[in-house]
Amino acid sequence: MNTSALSAFAAEPFPTIRPGDDLAATITTTLTGQGSALCDGDIVVIASKVVSIAEGRYRDLATVTPGPQARELAALTGKPAEIVQLILDESSDHFLATDRGPIIARHHLGYQLTSAGIDRAGPDGAWLLxxxxxxxxxRLRDALTTSSGAKVAVVIADSDGRADRRGATVISIGAAGIASLRVTEHTEPGGRTKHQEETLTDLVAAAAGLILGQRGRGAPVAVLRGITYQPSDEGVAAILHHAPKRRP
Incomplete structure:
Protein backbone atom coordinates (compact mmCIF):
# COMPACT_ATOMS: atom_id res chain seq x y z
CA MET A 1 0.00 0.00 0.00
CA ASN A 2 2.87 2.37 -0.80
CA THR A 3 2.50 5.73 -2.53
CA SER A 4 5.47 6.76 -4.66
CA ALA A 5 4.06 9.97 -6.16
CA LEU A 6 0.93 12.09 -6.05
CA SER A 7 -0.60 15.19 -7.59
CA ALA A 8 -3.00 17.71 -6.12
CA PHE A 9 -5.03 20.65 -7.37
CA ALA A 10 -7.59 23.04 -5.95
CA ALA A 11 -11.15 23.38 -7.20
CA GLU A 12 -11.26 27.06 -8.10
CA PRO A 13 -12.56 29.65 -8.44
CA PHE A 14 -14.91 28.32 -5.81
CA PRO A 15 -18.17 30.23 -5.21
CA THR A 16 -19.32 31.43 -1.82
CA ILE A 17 -21.27 28.68 -0.05
CA ARG A 18 -24.44 29.58 1.83
CA PRO A 19 -26.62 27.53 4.20
CA GLY A 20 -28.62 24.94 2.32
CA ASP A 21 -26.41 24.92 -0.79
CA ASP A 22 -25.72 21.61 -2.52
CA LEU A 23 -21.99 21.36 -1.79
CA ALA A 24 -21.38 18.25 -3.89
CA ALA A 25 -23.05 19.83 -6.93
CA THR A 26 -20.99 22.98 -6.42
CA ILE A 27 -17.78 20.95 -6.35
CA THR A 28 -18.75 19.12 -9.54
CA THR A 29 -19.68 22.36 -11.32
CA THR A 30 -16.44 24.05 -10.25
CA LEU A 31 -14.32 21.14 -11.47
CA THR A 32 -16.16 21.09 -14.79
CA GLY A 33 -15.65 24.82 -15.17
CA GLN A 34 -11.89 24.49 -14.78
CA GLY A 35 -11.74 21.61 -17.25
CA SER A 36 -11.18 18.92 -14.63
CA ALA A 37 -12.98 15.69 -13.81
CA LEU A 38 -12.81 13.22 -10.95
CA CYS A 39 -11.10 9.88 -11.57
CA ASP A 40 -11.30 6.54 -9.78
CA GLY A 41 -9.16 6.66 -6.65
CA ASP A 42 -9.20 10.43 -6.25
CA ILE A 43 -9.49 11.82 -2.74
CA VAL A 44 -11.58 14.97 -2.44
CA VAL A 45 -10.50 16.98 0.60
CA ILE A 46 -13.04 19.53 1.80
CA ALA A 47 -12.53 22.22 4.44
CA SER A 48 -14.86 21.64 7.37
CA LYS A 49 -16.02 25.26 7.38
CA VAL A 50 -17.82 25.00 4.03
CA VAL A 51 -19.44 21.77 5.17
CA SER A 52 -20.63 23.55 8.32
CA ILE A 53 -21.96 26.46 6.27
CA ALA A 54 -23.83 24.21 3.84
CA GLU A 55 -25.32 22.32 6.78
CA GLY A 56 -26.38 25.53 8.54
CA ARG A 57 -24.25 25.08 11.67
CA TYR A 58 -24.41 28.79 12.49
CA ARG A 59 -24.77 30.25 15.98
CA ASP A 60 -25.82 33.85 16.55
CA LEU A 61 -23.65 35.18 19.37
CA ALA A 62 -26.58 37.31 20.56
CA THR A 63 -28.24 34.06 21.68
CA VAL A 64 -25.23 32.96 23.76
CA THR A 65 -25.09 33.92 27.44
CA PRO A 66 -21.57 33.58 28.86
CA GLY A 67 -21.25 32.05 32.32
CA PRO A 68 -18.65 32.89 34.99
CA GLN A 69 -16.12 30.34 33.66
CA ALA A 70 -16.43 31.69 30.14
CA ARG A 71 -15.93 35.26 31.32
CA GLU A 72 -12.85 34.25 33.30
CA LEU A 73 -11.32 32.43 30.32
CA ALA A 74 -12.23 35.36 28.06
CA ALA A 75 -10.31 37.72 30.33
CA LEU A 76 -7.27 35.43 30.21
CA THR A 77 -7.27 34.74 26.47
CA GLY A 78 -8.74 37.90 24.98
CA LYS A 79 -11.45 35.92 23.19
CA PRO A 80 -15.04 37.17 23.23
CA ALA A 81 -16.88 35.63 26.17
CA GLU A 82 -19.63 34.36 23.86
CA ILE A 83 -17.11 32.42 21.76
CA VAL A 84 -15.55 30.97 24.90
CA GLN A 85 -18.99 29.86 26.10
CA LEU A 86 -19.54 28.05 22.81
CA ILE A 87 -16.17 26.34 23.24
CA LEU A 88 -17.26 25.15 26.69
CA ASP A 89 -20.66 24.06 25.38
CA GLU A 90 -19.10 22.04 22.54
CA SER A 91 -16.47 20.30 24.69
CA SER A 92 -16.17 18.00 27.68
CA ASP A 93 -12.88 19.40 29.04
CA HIS A 94 -10.20 21.90 28.10
CA PHE A 95 -6.83 23.39 29.02
CA LEU A 96 -4.78 26.43 28.05
CA ALA A 97 -1.68 25.81 25.94
CA THR A 98 -0.06 28.84 27.63
CA ASP A 99 -1.19 31.20 30.37
CA ARG A 100 -3.07 33.22 27.74
CA GLY A 101 -4.21 30.43 25.44
CA PRO A 102 -5.03 29.09 22.99
CA ILE A 103 -7.83 26.98 24.46
CA ILE A 104 -7.35 23.31 23.64
CA ALA A 105 -10.69 21.51 24.04
CA ARG A 106 -11.90 17.91 23.96
CA HIS A 107 -14.85 18.20 21.60
CA HIS A 108 -17.95 16.09 22.25
CA LEU A 109 -17.19 14.38 18.92
CA GLY A 110 -14.01 12.97 20.48
CA TYR A 111 -11.44 15.27 18.86
CA GLN A 112 -8.95 17.43 20.73
CA LEU A 113 -9.09 20.76 18.90
CA THR A 114 -8.09 24.36 19.38
CA SER A 115 -11.22 26.34 20.34
CA ALA A 116 -13.31 23.17 19.85
CA GLY A 117 -13.06 23.72 16.09
CA ILE A 118 -15.26 26.83 16.23
CA ASP A 119 -14.81 29.38 13.41
CA ARG A 120 -15.81 33.02 13.71
CA ALA A 121 -18.50 34.20 11.30
CA GLY A 122 -17.86 37.92 11.40
CA PRO A 123 -18.41 39.89 14.62
CA ASP A 124 -21.86 38.50 15.36
CA GLY A 125 -21.72 34.75 14.78
CA ALA A 126 -19.77 31.51 14.73
CA TRP A 127 -19.72 28.25 12.79
CA LEU A 128 -19.76 24.99 14.74
CA LEU A 129 -18.28 21.77 13.39
CA ARG A 139 -23.16 11.88 1.90
CA LEU A 140 -20.69 13.98 -0.08
CA ARG A 141 -18.82 10.92 -1.35
CA ASP A 142 -22.07 9.29 -2.50
CA ALA A 143 -23.20 12.44 -4.29
CA LEU A 144 -19.82 12.99 -5.97
CA THR A 145 -19.62 9.37 -7.07
CA THR A 146 -23.13 9.54 -8.52
CA SER A 147 -22.48 12.76 -10.41
CA SER A 148 -19.01 11.86 -11.71
CA GLY A 149 -19.23 8.10 -12.11
CA ALA A 150 -15.83 7.84 -10.42
CA LYS A 151 -15.15 5.88 -7.25
CA VAL A 152 -13.70 8.55 -4.98
CA ALA A 153 -13.02 9.07 -1.29
CA VAL A 154 -13.80 12.18 0.75
CA VAL A 155 -11.85 13.63 3.66
CA ILE A 156 -13.21 16.55 5.68
CA ALA A 157 -10.30 18.61 6.97
CA ASP A 158 -9.99 21.19 9.71
CA SER A 159 -7.14 23.59 10.42
CA ASP A 160 -5.94 23.13 13.97
CA GLY A 161 -3.22 24.34 16.31
CA ARG A 162 -0.88 22.29 18.43
CA ALA A 163 -0.55 22.72 22.17
CA ASP A 164 3.25 22.50 22.00
CA ARG A 165 3.94 25.03 19.24
CA ARG A 166 2.74 28.12 17.41
CA GLY A 167 0.91 27.97 14.11
CA ALA A 168 -1.71 25.72 12.59
CA THR A 169 -1.71 22.48 10.66
CA VAL A 170 -4.52 20.55 8.96
CA ILE A 171 -6.12 17.34 10.28
CA SER A 172 -8.98 15.08 9.25
CA ILE A 173 -12.25 15.09 11.19
CA GLY A 174 -14.37 13.06 8.78
CA ALA A 175 -13.76 10.49 6.07
CA ALA A 176 -15.58 8.16 3.68
CA GLY A 177 -14.25 5.64 1.21
CA ILE A 178 -10.78 5.61 2.75
CA ALA A 179 -9.45 3.82 5.83
CA SER A 180 -8.33 6.47 8.31
CA LEU A 181 -5.64 4.23 9.75
CA ARG A 182 -2.86 2.68 7.68
CA VAL A 183 -0.94 -0.22 9.19
CA THR A 184 2.53 -0.93 7.83
CA GLU A 185 5.02 -3.53 8.89
CA HIS A 186 8.66 -4.37 8.32
CA THR A 187 11.05 -7.04 9.51
CA GLU A 188 13.81 -5.90 11.84
CA PRO A 189 17.19 -7.56 12.26
CA GLY A 190 16.62 -10.78 14.15
CA GLY A 191 13.40 -11.51 12.34
CA ARG A 192 11.00 -9.53 14.56
CA THR A 193 8.12 -7.94 12.65
CA LYS A 194 7.32 -4.38 13.67
CA HIS A 195 3.87 -2.92 13.04
CA GLN A 196 3.36 0.81 12.61
CA GLU A 197 0.04 2.64 12.60
CA GLU A 198 -0.32 5.91 10.69
CA THR A 199 -3.33 8.20 10.56
CA LEU A 200 -3.53 8.23 6.78
CA THR A 201 -6.42 10.67 6.55
CA ASP A 202 -4.41 13.20 8.61
CA LEU A 203 -1.52 12.81 6.16
CA VAL A 204 -3.96 13.34 3.29
CA ALA A 205 -5.47 16.42 4.97
CA ALA A 206 -2.04 17.90 5.65
CA ALA A 207 -0.99 17.39 2.02
CA ALA A 208 -4.17 19.09 0.83
CA GLY A 209 -3.59 21.88 3.35
CA LEU A 210 -0.65 23.07 1.27
CA ILE A 211 -3.08 24.29 -1.38
CA LEU A 212 -6.41 24.67 0.43
CA GLY A 213 -7.55 28.23 0.88
CA GLN A 214 -6.32 29.93 4.03
CA ARG A 215 -6.97 33.46 5.18
CA GLY A 216 -9.35 34.36 2.40
CA ARG A 217 -7.77 32.56 -0.58
CA GLY A 218 -11.13 30.97 -1.25
CA ALA A 219 -10.17 27.42 -2.26
CA PRO A 220 -11.88 25.13 0.25
CA VAL A 221 -11.71 21.97 -1.90
CA ALA A 222 -8.68 20.07 -3.20
CA VAL A 223 -8.36 16.85 -5.19
CA LEU A 224 -5.47 14.49 -4.46
CA ARG A 225 -4.57 11.89 -7.04
CA GLY A 226 -2.18 8.94 -6.94
CA ILE A 227 -2.44 8.04 -3.25
CA THR A 228 -2.77 4.34 -2.51
CA TYR A 229 -5.35 3.59 0.19
CA GLN A 230 -7.70 0.93 1.48
CA PRO A 231 -11.40 1.68 0.88
CA SER A 232 -13.41 1.89 4.11
CA ASP A 233 -16.40 3.72 5.54
CA GLU A 234 -15.40 3.36 9.20
CA GLY A 235 -14.52 7.05 9.31
CA VAL A 236 -12.26 9.06 11.57
CA ALA A 237 -14.41 8.31 14.64
CA ALA A 238 -13.22 4.69 14.51
CA ILE A 239 -9.64 5.66 15.39
CA LEU A 240 -10.35 8.11 18.21
CA HIS A 241 -9.35 7.28 21.78
CA HIS A 242 -12.50 9.04 23.02
CA ALA A 243 -15.77 7.89 21.47
CA PRO A 244 -18.18 10.62 20.34
CA LYS A 245 -20.77 11.61 22.93
CA ARG A 246 -24.18 11.98 21.34
CA ARG A 247 -26.15 14.83 22.87
CA PRO A 248 -29.94 15.00 22.96
Missing part, protein backbone atom coordinates in the same frame (compact mmCIF):
# COMPACT_ATOMS: atom_id res chain seq x y z
CA UNK A 130 -20.54 19.48 11.34
CA UNK A 131 -22.78 17.49 13.66
CA UNK A 132 -21.38 14.18 12.37
CA UNK A 133 -18.37 14.73 10.08
CA UNK A 134 -18.11 11.07 9.01
CA UNK A 135 -21.77 11.05 7.98
CA UNK A 136 -21.24 14.32 6.11
CA UNK A 137 -18.27 12.76 4.31
CA UNK A 138 -20.35 9.72 3.30
Missing amino acids: PEDPDASAR
Whole structure:
Protein backbone atom coordinates (compact mmCIF):
# COMPACT_ATOMS: atom_id res chain seq x y z
CA MET A 1 0.00 0.00 0.00
CA ASN A 2 2.87 2.37 -0.80
CA THR A 3 2.50 5.73 -2.53
CA SER A 4 5.47 6.76 -4.66
CA ALA A 5 4.06 9.97 -6.16
CA LEU A 6 0.93 12.09 -6.05
CA SER A 7 -0.60 15.19 -7.59
CA ALA A 8 -3.00 17.71 -6.12
CA PHE A 9 -5.03 20.65 -7.37
CA ALA A 10 -7.59 23.04 -5.95
CA ALA A 11 -11.15 23.38 -7.20
CA GLU A 12 -11.26 27.06 -8.10
CA PRO A 13 -12.56 29.65 -8.44
CA PHE A 14 -14.91 28.32 -5.81
CA PRO A 15 -18.17 30.23 -5.21
CA THR A 16 -19.32 31.43 -1.82
CA ILE A 17 -21.27 28.68 -0.05
CA ARG A 18 -24.44 29.58 1.83
CA PRO A 19 -26.62 27.53 4.20
CA GLY A 20 -28.62 24.94 2.32
CA ASP A 21 -26.41 24.92 -0.79
CA ASP A 22 -25.72 21.61 -2.52
CA LEU A 23 -21.99 21.36 -1.79
CA ALA A 24 -21.38 18.25 -3.89
CA ALA A 25 -23.05 19.83 -6.93
CA THR A 26 -20.99 22.98 -6.42
CA ILE A 27 -17.78 20.95 -6.35
CA THR A 28 -18.75 19.12 -9.54
CA THR A 29 -19.68 22.36 -11.32
CA THR A 30 -16.44 24.05 -10.25
CA LEU A 31 -14.32 21.14 -11.47
CA THR A 32 -16.16 21.09 -14.79
CA GLY A 33 -15.65 24.82 -15.17
CA GLN A 34 -11.89 24.49 -14.78
CA GLY A 35 -11.74 21.61 -17.25
CA SER A 36 -11.18 18.92 -14.63
CA ALA A 37 -12.98 15.69 -13.81
CA LEU A 38 -12.81 13.22 -10.95
CA CYS A 39 -11.10 9.88 -11.57
CA ASP A 40 -11.30 6.54 -9.78
CA GLY A 41 -9.16 6.66 -6.65
CA ASP A 42 -9.20 10.43 -6.25
CA ILE A 43 -9.49 11.82 -2.74
CA VAL A 44 -11.58 14.97 -2.44
CA VAL A 45 -10.50 16.98 0.60
CA ILE A 46 -13.04 19.53 1.80
CA ALA A 47 -12.53 22.22 4.44
CA SER A 48 -14.86 21.64 7.37
CA LYS A 49 -16.02 25.26 7.38
CA VAL A 50 -17.82 25.00 4.03
CA VAL A 51 -19.44 21.77 5.17
CA SER A 52 -20.63 23.55 8.32
CA ILE A 53 -21.96 26.46 6.27
CA ALA A 54 -23.83 24.21 3.84
CA GLU A 55 -25.32 22.32 6.78
CA GLY A 56 -26.38 25.53 8.54
CA ARG A 57 -24.25 25.08 11.67
CA TYR A 58 -24.41 28.79 12.49
CA ARG A 59 -24.77 30.25 15.98
CA ASP A 60 -25.82 33.85 16.55
CA LEU A 61 -23.65 35.18 19.37
CA ALA A 62 -26.58 37.31 20.56
CA THR A 63 -28.24 34.06 21.68
CA VAL A 64 -25.23 32.96 23.76
CA THR A 65 -25.09 33.92 27.44
CA PRO A 66 -21.57 33.58 28.86
CA GLY A 67 -21.25 32.05 32.32
CA PRO A 68 -18.65 32.89 34.99
CA GLN A 69 -16.12 30.34 33.66
CA ALA A 70 -16.43 31.69 30.14
CA ARG A 71 -15.93 35.26 31.32
CA GLU A 72 -12.85 34.25 33.30
CA LEU A 73 -11.32 32.43 30.32
CA ALA A 74 -12.23 35.36 28.06
CA ALA A 75 -10.31 37.72 30.33
CA LEU A 76 -7.27 35.43 30.21
CA THR A 77 -7.27 34.74 26.47
CA GLY A 78 -8.74 37.90 24.98
CA LYS A 79 -11.45 35.92 23.19
CA PRO A 80 -15.04 37.17 23.23
CA ALA A 81 -16.88 35.63 26.17
CA GLU A 82 -19.63 34.36 23.86
CA ILE A 83 -17.11 32.42 21.76
CA VAL A 84 -15.55 30.97 24.90
CA GLN A 85 -18.99 29.86 26.10
CA LEU A 86 -19.54 28.05 22.81
CA ILE A 87 -16.17 26.34 23.24
CA LEU A 88 -17.26 25.15 26.69
CA ASP A 89 -20.66 24.06 25.38
CA GLU A 90 -19.10 22.04 22.54
CA SER A 91 -16.47 20.30 24.69
CA SER A 92 -16.17 18.00 27.68
CA ASP A 93 -12.88 19.40 29.04
CA HIS A 94 -10.20 21.90 28.10
CA PHE A 95 -6.83 23.39 29.02
CA LEU A 96 -4.78 26.43 28.05
CA ALA A 97 -1.68 25.81 25.94
CA THR A 98 -0.06 28.84 27.63
CA ASP A 99 -1.19 31.20 30.37
CA ARG A 100 -3.07 33.22 27.74
CA GLY A 101 -4.21 30.43 25.44
CA PRO A 102 -5.03 29.09 22.99
CA ILE A 103 -7.83 26.98 24.46
CA ILE A 104 -7.35 23.31 23.64
CA ALA A 105 -10.69 21.51 24.04
CA ARG A 106 -11.90 17.91 23.96
CA HIS A 107 -14.85 18.20 21.60
CA HIS A 108 -17.95 16.09 22.25
CA LEU A 109 -17.19 14.38 18.92
CA GLY A 110 -14.01 12.97 20.48
CA TYR A 111 -11.44 15.27 18.86
CA GLN A 112 -8.95 17.43 20.73
CA LEU A 113 -9.09 20.76 18.90
CA THR A 114 -8.09 24.36 19.38
CA SER A 115 -11.22 26.34 20.34
CA ALA A 116 -13.31 23.17 19.85
CA GLY A 117 -13.06 23.72 16.09
CA ILE A 118 -15.26 26.83 16.23
CA ASP A 119 -14.81 29.38 13.41
CA ARG A 120 -15.81 33.02 13.71
CA ALA A 121 -18.50 34.20 11.30
CA GLY A 122 -17.86 37.92 11.40
CA PRO A 123 -18.41 39.89 14.62
CA ASP A 124 -21.86 38.50 15.36
CA GLY A 125 -21.72 34.75 14.78
CA ALA A 126 -19.77 31.51 14.73
CA TRP A 127 -19.72 28.25 12.79
CA LEU A 128 -19.76 24.99 14.74
CA LEU A 129 -18.28 21.77 13.39
CA PRO A 130 -20.54 19.48 11.34
CA GLU A 131 -22.78 17.49 13.66
CA ASP A 132 -21.38 14.18 12.37
CA PRO A 133 -18.37 14.73 10.08
CA ASP A 134 -18.11 11.07 9.01
CA ALA A 135 -21.77 11.05 7.98
CA SER A 136 -21.24 14.32 6.11
CA ALA A 137 -18.27 12.76 4.31
CA ARG A 138 -20.35 9.72 3.30
CA ARG A 139 -23.16 11.88 1.90
CA LEU A 140 -20.69 13.98 -0.08
CA ARG A 141 -18.82 10.92 -1.35
CA ASP A 142 -22.07 9.29 -2.50
CA ALA A 143 -23.20 12.44 -4.29
CA LEU A 144 -19.82 12.99 -5.97
CA THR A 145 -19.62 9.37 -7.07
CA THR A 146 -23.13 9.54 -8.52
CA SER A 147 -22.48 12.76 -10.41
CA SER A 148 -19.01 11.86 -11.71
CA GLY A 149 -19.23 8.10 -12.11
CA ALA A 150 -15.83 7.84 -10.42
CA LYS A 151 -15.15 5.88 -7.25
CA VAL A 152 -13.70 8.55 -4.98
CA ALA A 153 -13.02 9.07 -1.29
CA VAL A 154 -13.80 12.18 0.75
CA VAL A 155 -11.85 13.63 3.66
CA ILE A 156 -13.21 16.55 5.68
CA ALA A 157 -10.30 18.61 6.97
CA ASP A 158 -9.99 21.19 9.71
CA SER A 159 -7.14 23.59 10.42
CA ASP A 160 -5.94 23.13 13.97
CA GLY A 161 -3.22 24.34 16.31
CA ARG A 162 -0.88 22.29 18.43
CA ALA A 163 -0.55 22.72 22.17
CA ASP A 164 3.25 22.50 22.00
CA ARG A 165 3.94 25.03 19.24
CA ARG A 166 2.74 28.12 17.41
CA GLY A 167 0.91 27.97 14.11
CA ALA A 168 -1.71 25.72 12.59
CA THR A 169 -1.71 22.48 10.66
CA VAL A 170 -4.52 20.55 8.96
CA ILE A 171 -6.12 17.34 10.28
CA SER A 172 -8.98 15.08 9.25
CA ILE A 173 -12.25 15.09 11.19
CA GLY A 174 -14.37 13.06 8.78
CA ALA A 175 -13.76 10.49 6.07
CA ALA A 176 -15.58 8.16 3.68
CA GLY A 177 -14.25 5.64 1.21
CA ILE A 178 -10.78 5.61 2.75
CA ALA A 179 -9.45 3.82 5.83
CA SER A 180 -8.33 6.47 8.31
CA LEU A 181 -5.64 4.23 9.75
CA ARG A 182 -2.86 2.68 7.68
CA VAL A 183 -0.94 -0.22 9.19
CA THR A 184 2.53 -0.93 7.83
CA GLU A 185 5.02 -3.53 8.89
CA HIS A 186 8.66 -4.37 8.32
CA THR A 187 11.05 -7.04 9.51
CA GLU A 188 13.81 -5.90 11.84
CA PRO A 189 17.19 -7.56 12.26
CA GLY A 190 16.62 -10.78 14.15
CA GLY A 191 13.40 -11.51 12.34
CA ARG A 192 11.00 -9.53 14.56
CA THR A 193 8.12 -7.94 12.65
CA LYS A 194 7.32 -4.38 13.67
CA HIS A 195 3.87 -2.92 13.04
CA GLN A 196 3.36 0.81 12.61
CA GLU A 197 0.04 2.64 12.60
CA GLU A 198 -0.32 5.91 10.69
CA THR A 199 -3.33 8.20 10.56
CA LEU A 200 -3.53 8.23 6.78
CA THR A 201 -6.42 10.67 6.55
CA ASP A 202 -4.41 13.20 8.61
CA LEU A 203 -1.52 12.81 6.16
CA VAL A 204 -3.96 13.34 3.29
CA ALA A 205 -5.47 16.42 4.97
CA ALA A 206 -2.04 17.90 5.65
CA ALA A 207 -0.99 17.39 2.02
CA ALA A 208 -4.17 19.09 0.83
CA GLY A 209 -3.59 21.88 3.35
CA LEU A 210 -0.65 23.07 1.27
CA ILE A 211 -3.08 24.29 -1.38
CA LEU A 212 -6.41 24.67 0.43
CA GLY A 213 -7.55 28.23 0.88
CA GLN A 214 -6.32 29.93 4.03
CA ARG A 215 -6.97 33.46 5.18
CA GLY A 216 -9.35 34.36 2.40
CA ARG A 217 -7.77 32.56 -0.58
CA GLY A 218 -11.13 30.97 -1.25
CA ALA A 219 -10.17 27.42 -2.26
CA PRO A 220 -11.88 25.13 0.25
CA VAL A 221 -11.71 21.97 -1.90
CA ALA A 222 -8.68 20.07 -3.20
CA VAL A 223 -8.36 16.85 -5.19
CA LEU A 224 -5.47 14.49 -4.46
CA ARG A 225 -4.57 11.89 -7.04
CA GLY A 226 -2.18 8.94 -6.94
CA ILE A 227 -2.44 8.04 -3.25
CA THR A 228 -2.77 4.34 -2.51
CA TYR A 229 -5.35 3.59 0.19
CA GLN A 230 -7.70 0.93 1.48
CA PRO A 231 -11.40 1.68 0.88
CA SER A 232 -13.41 1.89 4.11
CA ASP A 233 -16.40 3.72 5.54
CA GLU A 234 -15.40 3.36 9.20
CA GLY A 235 -14.52 7.05 9.31
CA VAL A 236 -12.26 9.06 11.57
CA ALA A 237 -14.41 8.31 14.64
CA ALA A 238 -13.22 4.69 14.51
CA ILE A 239 -9.64 5.66 15.39
CA LEU A 240 -10.35 8.11 18.21
CA HIS A 241 -9.35 7.28 21.78
CA HIS A 242 -12.50 9.04 23.02
CA ALA A 243 -15.77 7.89 21.47
CA PRO A 244 -18.18 10.62 20.34
CA LYS A 245 -20.77 11.61 22.93
CA ARG A 246 -24.18 11.98 21.34
CA ARG A 247 -26.15 14.83 22.87
CA PRO A 248 -29.94 15.00 22.96
